[in-house]
Amino acid sequence: MSRPKVVIVGGGFGGLAAARTLKSAPVDVVLLDRSNHHLFQPLLYQVATSVLTPGQIASPIRNILRKQKNVSVVLAEVTGIDKEGRRVIAKNVDREGVAVSYDYLILATGAHHSYFGHEELAQFAPGLKSAADAVMIRNRILQAFERAEAMEDPSRQDGLLTFVLVGAGPTGVEMAGAISVLIRQTLRTEFRRSDPASARVVLVEGGTRILPNFSEPLSQAATKRLESLGVEIRPGHVDRIDETGAWIGNERIPSKTVIWTAGVKASPVGEWLGVETDRSGRVRVDGQVRVPGHPEIFVIGDAASFDNEGHPLPGVAQVALQQGRYVARCIAGSIAGAPQPPPFRYFDKGNMAVVGKGYAVLETGRFRLSGIPAWMAWAAVHIHFLAQESLRLSVFLQWMWTFLTGQRGSRLIVEHHGAAEDRKQGDDPGVRLWRAG
Secondary structure (H helix, E strand, O other): OOOOEEEEEOOOHHHHHHHHHOOOOOOEEEEEEOOOEEEOHHHHHHHHOOOOOHHHOEEEHHHHOOOOOOEEEEEOEEEEEEOOOOEEEEEOOOOOOEEEEOOEEEEOOOEEEOOOOOHHHHHOOOOOOOHHHHHHHHHHHHHHHHHHHHEOOOOOOOOOOEEEEEOOOHHHHHHHHHHHHHHHHHHOOOOOOOOHHHOEEEEEEOOOOOOOOOOHHHHHHHHHHHHHOOEEEEEOOEEEEEOOEEEEOOEEEEOOEEEEOOOEEEOOHHHHHOOOEOOOOOEEOOOOOEEOOEEEEEEOHHHEEOEEOOEEOOOOHHHHHHHHHHHHHHHHHHHHOOOOOOOOOOOOOOEEEEOOOOOEEEEEOOEEEEEHHHHHHHHHHHHHOOOOHHHHHHHHHHHHHHHHHOOOOOOOOOOOOOOHHHHOHHHOOOOOEOOOO
16 A cells, blocks of 8 residues: 655745654655755845855755655746646656646745835845845855946946845844945955945835834834944835836935845745735645645745734744644644644744844743844854754854955856846946956
């Protein structure tokens, strides 16, 4: 008799947690992902600002699960789901319409950038969700300083060294602080014709304050810290972005590098399933994190809208991890004939955000902390949740080296073949380059 087959779509925090929890269950697991690696997304901004390399925050999924004999990993992109036939439809490099049958299905497909209906902004303001995004943004930041150095008149930069971040949640705040530290501590002494200290970092927030999910005292502490690093915090909504800059109302901020950190939307799981979703496209699930009417289908993490005392759970790694473990235990219990478990309950471990070198804000329940102690707690938590021991050691050593010396892990400008977007800035006919001699 064949064993039940569990198909997991997505090798992020939730999908990986579910696969690992099923290690001893009498099931065969197939994990589908369009990338071959698990990515630690909370540290992507450190790749974008040259602290870490992509290889320090990502691991091959096969390698992570190599000792788990009941798991098969397949590199494929899911394009649809046949609920009635219990099949996932996928494609890979040489085949389309491949059907993968399942007895249980876990959808952990995460989220991607949301431009709030203005997708045309994506070409001018990239977001930060993948290793490729981080490398592209790193290229743009480093190229800006190289181009400023090579200009015929370095004083006429027209926004070349102005970096605009749209959205002041944790990603925007961490990016703004990291770019400022990169400029002040690493680049400021390395250029001769241009002055990196003249660079501007502008953080735009449409709400009343930055880090709106944190308490107001911590938001204010983060604001003061960013301002001490030279970051300009601008209230307002960005109405337009093009290759010359960003507009806040009628004001234009000249900038060749605009980074989108404003919001995300769910992957197209709701469309695949043809079920009810919320405004962000997240599938509405029941207390067991299942699709109503289909107890064999679970949706977790950023793809799920789970009601928690009248509010959906936040799109953070801890939600995905806890839901991944929970649904795996539900499946194992169902196969063993155990009673249905109580509804999923999220244990909120709090929020953290780094605000420049050696400074963070931390909030869990009524406990609040800021400064170096919060940064040390942040560092310990993030190192702990990296996928492999080798990465934990590598990241710890790099952080210590960067903290003590200011030297970065990777400041390479990597031009991939055909990377037209990365070369766009260098093709600007309005920039005249200095010629030596």
